[in-house]
Amino acid sequence: MKKIAIVYFSQTGTTDALAKAVACGAETQGAQVFAYRILGSDIFEGRFKNDALFEELSDMDAIIFGSPTYMGGPTAQFKAFADASSESWSKQRWKNKFAAGFTIGGSPCGEVQSTVEYFNVLATQHSMLWVGIDAPEGALSKDFNRLNASLGVVALADTESGLHPVDAKTAVRLGERVAELIR
Numbered sequence: 001m002k003k004i005a006i007v008y009f010s011q012t013g014t015t016d017a018l019a020k021a022v023a024c025g026a027e028t029q030g031a032q033v034f035a036y037r038i039l040g041s042d043i044f045e046g047r048f049k050n051d052a053l054f055e056e057l058s059d060m061d062a063i064i065f066g067s068p069t070y071m072g073g074p075t076a077q078f079k080a081f082a083d084a085s086s087e088s089w090s091k092q093r094w095k096n097k098f099a100a101g102f103t104i105g106g107s108p109c110g111e112v113q114s115t116v117e118y119f120n121v122l123a124t125q126h127s128m129l130w131v132g133i134d135a136p137e138g139a140l141s142k143d144f145n146r147l148n149a150s151l152g153v154v155a156l157a158d159t160e161s162g163l164h165p166v167d168a169k170t171a172v173r174l175g176e177r178v179a180e181l182i183r
């Protein structure tokens with residue numbers, strides 16, 4: 001069975017909706033998804049602590065990272081998780097697992113790309129294999145990947161619905177793609 005973890009933070013629910021779309025895509029390709037939403041209570045005096053989570057992550061074929069963009073980068077809650085992954089890094093426990101990422105922002109040009117760039121750096125430090133967006137419909141498609149990011153899902157929060165349907169579709173595809181790549 002293909003095993004995919006999605007580790008993410010969400011305060012007001014839009015990143016949570018993206019995570020559910022990624023999970024849906026992965027499950028359609030036969031993956032078992034372990035979704036973990038980072039909680040404030042995981043963080044004690046500024047440090048993320050959850051040994052059971054890191055045990056679980058060691059056993060995955062892929063780990064997909066998610067966070068809203070706050071002030072041009074990942075949230076402090078996600079960064080606390082990433083900092084705590086340094087022990088897994090030192091033992092290279094995530095080496096050769098697939099990695100991917102998704103984010104959402106409130107502004108069309110809110111430095112949102114920086115967050116997936118950060119996820120890519122994190123994955124590369126862990127010697128993981130990065131999976132970006134495949135965009136068969138090309139640039140400027142209105143039906144898929146509407147902000148034309150390549151590194152990961154970059155979504156723009158919708159004032160009406162929270163998560164725009166095209167962003168949801170792009171997130172589903174990312175989950176499918178990661179699952180397809182696992183042999």
Ligand SMILES: Cc1cc2nc3c(=O)[nH]c(=O)nc-3n(C[C@H](O)[C@H](O)[C@H](O)COP(=O)(O)O)c2cc1C
Binds near residue numbers: 072105107108112157
């Ligand atoms: C403290 C804070 C900082 C933010 N910084 C940015 C930003 O730099 N760029 C952007 O596009 N949106 C920014 N936003 C908007 C959030 O990314 C957006 O509301 C997102 O949908 C929240 O995700 P959530 O619903 O999963 O919590 C910020 C929001 C907050 C609360």
